[in-house]
Amino acid sequence: MTNYDVIVIGAGPAGATAAAILAESDINALLIEREKLPRPKICGGAVSKRALSLLEAANIILPELKTFKKCQSMQLGTFDFESIEHLATIKFENEAAYLTDRAEFDYALVQNAITKGVELKQNLMVTNIKKENSQFIIIGDDFRAKAKYLLCADGVNGTSAILLGFRDKWNDDEVGLCIESSITDYEPPPSPLNFYFGGVKWGYAWFFDKGDHASIGAGTVLKDASNLRRLFNSFVKHSGYINTSSTENLKLNAWRIPATGGISGNFAKGNALLLGDAAGLVDPFLGEGVSYAIQSGKIAAECIINNNSDDYRKKIEEEITSNLKYAKILVKIVKLNPKRFIKLLANDNAIAMDYVKIVLGDSTYRQFLKNTFKKMVI
């Protein structure tokens, strides 16, 4: 059985980032992925400037990607079963995000990791994990390997967190369900990023125009998702973006997304660390998970390089979840009156730019609420 310093389960942004940083410090890392790469990933494909800055700080330089559209404005509105209302367009001074194809983006991160010395085993599903003395034994079909450290980056549907006793299956109020379709026949909207609140209690509907194709979707927390398909159909019908009034001709995808902003501080058990979606690290207001996956990958790798996995939990709390708990508060405020929130952003440029700073990685939800709380609730 081959012995590695670190085994990383899952080659999404979290796993690929961690593996690349480890390899750069000459740590012997194996990256295991159940799919054949490049694998499709159901996602809006918005990658924030925050995510790109984190990659840059980790010395991860992306090659030129085929789909990588600059976003210098966003349109906001509301929607419900009967209608959709376009309420505001907000322009950014510089691009705040890019729209990409996740298969391409994620594959570029894996290729970067391989260039730095990571060994990749793809088409290999981890089915069990055992602990023998201080080593983790990772088991797949006809496969066994062991390592001192284990990074679980196997996404929202991954089983490693359950196998290691971090948590049970997600409860219906801990994950969201999204319905999404990737389309090529559409009317390009004036802004690449389009968000519509209100039709769902948690979450929103979106239309992201990537240039050569677009992602249209809607998501809400699983416990409230019984009407999601109907809401999605209504959004497609009333949006004006799609040259069809029915969803019958669309190929629909459904996937889950963590909705908690982190799983109650439970991110590390000895040398086993939970990363990205597996740890619930997604912004519960915006649904942004790529930057937090990258950030947790970076923190995990640095803790291992410093031989201090005990620090992981504290660092995730300090750098990620202490902020995302304020995003949860924002969800509750916006839910009360989405139109009011959008109008506030549309009419007060300082507030809008304050929000954009979060996406840029230059501010936090805590700071945003501190600056705007009174204006939002009074």
Ligand SMILES: Cc1cc2nc3c(=O)[nH]c(=O)nc-3n(C[C@H](O)[C@H](O)[C@H](O)COP(=O)(O)OP(=O)(O)OC[C@H]3O[C@@H](n4cnc5c(N)ncnc54)[C@H](O)[C@@H]3O)c2cc1C
């Ligand atoms: C519809 C939708 C839209 C979204 N839109 C956005 C967006 O626009 N911007 C944004 O920032 N975030 C978005 N997100 C969230 C984002 O996709 C995730 O937060 C992000 O992919 C998390 O990265 P990760 O590396 O933790 O996990 P993943 O990207 O899910 O990667 C996990 C990997 O682990 C592999 N794996 C799973 N089980 C095993 C196993 N047993 N053995 C081996 N490998 C395994 C999987 O195949 C996968 O490749 C969206 C999510 C959804 C559902």
